[in-house]
Amino acid sequence: MTMPETVTSALPLLRVRGLSKRYPTGATALSDVNLDVPAGQVLALIGPSGAGKSTLIRCVNRLVEPSSGELSLAGRSLAGLGRRGLREARRQLGMIFQEYALVERLTVMENVLSGRLGYTGFWRSWLRRFSGEDVAQAYAFLERVGLSGYENQRADALSGGQRQRVGIARALMQDPLLLLVDEPTASLDPRTSRHVMRLLCELCRERGLSAIVNIHDVALATRFADRIVGLQKGRIVYDGAPAGLGAAALTAIYGEEDWNAPGTTDAGQTEPPPESVPSVSALPAARPAVSYSRAPAT
Ligand SMILES: Nc1ncnc2c1ncn2[C@@H]1O[C@H](COP(=O)(O)OP(=O)(O)OP(=O)(O)O)[C@@H](O)[C@H]1O
Ligand SMILES: [Mg+2]
Numbered sequence: 001m002t003m004p005e006t007v008t009s010a011l012p013l014l015r016v017r018g019l020s021k022r023y024p025t026g027a028t029a030l031s032d033v034n035l036d037v038p039a040g041q042v043l044a045l046i047g048p049s050g051a052g053k054s055t056l057i058r059c060v061n062r063l064v065e066p067s068s069g070e071l072s073l074a075g076r077s078l079a080g081l082g083r084r085g086l087r088e089a090r091r092q093l094g095m096i097f098q099e100y101a102l103v104e105r106l107t108v109m110e111n112v113l114s115g116r117l118g119y120t121g122f123w124r125s126w127l128r129r130f131s132g133e134d135v136a137q138a139y140a141f142l143e144r145v146g147l148s149g150y151e152n153q154r155a156d157a158l159s160g161g162q163r164q165r166v167g168i169a170r171a172l173m174q175d176p177l178l179l180l181v182d183e184p185t186a187s188l189d190p191r192t193s194r195h196v197m198r199l200l201c202e203l204c205r206e207r208g209l210s211a212i213v214n215i216h217d218v219a220l221a222t223r224f225a226d227r228i229v230g231l232q233k234g235r236i237v238y239d240g241a242p243a244g245l246g247a248a249a250l251t252a253i254y255g256e257e258d259w260n261a262p263g264t265t266d267a268g269q270t271e272p273p274p275e276s277v278p279s280v281s282a283l284p285a286a287r288p289a290v291s292y293s294r295a296p297a298t
Contacts, residue, residue, distance in 0.1 A: 011075060012036035013210050014060065014178055019069030021055050021234075029055035031234040033069070037178070037212065042204050044221035044242075045214045047231035048254050053214040056231070057180045060212070061093045062086060074177060091118040094171030094209075096181040096200075102155035102166055107291070109151040111166050112138045115173025134173070139294065141169040145199060152291045161192035168200060172207070179204065179211035185220065193217065197224050218250070 014037040021030040029052040037043055045053045058064035060071060062078060071078040078089055094115075102111045113130045130138075142148060145165040150158070155166065164184055171179055184200060185193035197215075201224040204211050215221050221228055222242035230238030230245075230253035237252040238245065247259035 013039045013041075013074055014212075015070070015072045016056075016060075017070040019056070019059060019071065020067050021052070021059060021064060022067045029234050030059070030066075033231075033234070033236055035229065035236070035239075037210050039177075039210055040204070040208045041227060042201050042211045042213065042225045043227045043229055044225035045212055045229050045231065046216070046218055046221050046253060050233075051231040051253075052234040053231055054182055055234075057182055057212055057214055060178075061090060061095060061180055087118060091174055092177040094174050094176030094179040096164070096167045096171050096179060096184055098183050098186055102158075102163055102170075104156040105154060107152050107154055108142065108147060108158070108166050109135075109138060111155050112142060112169045112173055115170040118174060138169070138173060141172050142166075144203070145169050159192075160188050161196060164188070164196045165199070168196075168203065172203065177210065179209055179213075181211055181213040181215075183214055183216065185215065185217060193220060201225070218245070 014035070016033055016035040019030055019033040019035075020028070022028045033052075033056060045056065047053055055064055059066045060073075060078070062081070066079075073089060073092060076089070081089060103114065106114075113134060116130060116134050139148075139151070142151060145168055147162065147165055147169070150162070155163065158166065179200075181200065184196055188196060197213075197217075197220045200211065200213065203209065213221070213225065222245055225242060228238060228240065228242050228245050229236055230249060232253050238249040240249075250259045251257065
């Protein structure tokens with residue numbers, strides 16, 4: 001029997017209950033966080049440095065082990081997963097992190113195709129034998145993010161904005177349910193930041209994808225996201241529509257400031273990102289890059 005549509009659509013894609021995280025150093029990063037993210041929603045997570053934004057999205061993909069609380073994705077608990085369960089869950093989570101960077105010595109196309117690593121067997125991926133379908137899909141995503149013609153360029157020859165576009169295409173190759181995005185615009189100029197944020201949100205809407213976008217730029221968050229969640233010292237102090245994020249809410253999140261003064265919500269650039277830890281480098285970077293052409297490989 002199929003579930004009535006009202007019941008099905010009421011189920012959140014991501015459900016977070018009573019999530020707390022205390023690091024071994026004693027820092028309490030999250031305290032009793034409750035959050036439901038419905039399918040298709042772009043949620044911007046804002047808050048001052050140290051508020052727990054990165055910790056929250058890292059708890060979702062289990063890069064950080066929660067101290068307590070429950071997390072489930074599409075009705076499936078993310079707690080107590082073995083290696084295999086974790087691998088399957090991570091396929092459904094597209095990550096676009098500053099430090100989850102591109103593999104510098106590989107081409108744009110290889111970086112994008114590496115989004116399929118969770119689906120491709122180890123030897124096939126080591127031999128770089130991706131299916132013709134995957135290659136065609138990668139071309140389509142590169143075109144969509146505005147990088148047609150860059151397929152065989154090495155990642156280390158790209159600008160910051162181009163790199164983020166490659167990261168977005170790579171995440172989409174995973175065919176995820178939820179995108180976890182940590183400061184996508186932190187090192188970009190204002191115009192490029194806007195283009196990247198717009199692209200990200202448009203793609204989510206086109207594909208019915210949900211996203212949690214951790215971002216310092218409040219103006220960008222309110223312009224493009226469907227919902228704003230404000231964290232302060234590990235607790236949610238605002239959860240609502242972008243339009244409701246007035247001076248009172250900004251004070252609750254960031255502290256006292258004249259929020260009505262011109263430009264106060266536009267500042268938002270953060271410290272430069274840490275140098276890359278390319279966790280997708282299951283492909284040995286020392287091997288020469290492989291060129292791809294439009295004729296799909298078999
Ligand atoms: N690996 C870690 N070990 C110990 N403490 C940590 C660790 N990572 C984060 N913290 C602490 O947890 C708190 C929340 O950090 P988190 O990085 O989640 O904040 P954030 O909101 O992402 O900040 P930013 O905007 O600067 O990126 C801070 O007090 C931080 O010092
Ligand atoms: Mg952070």
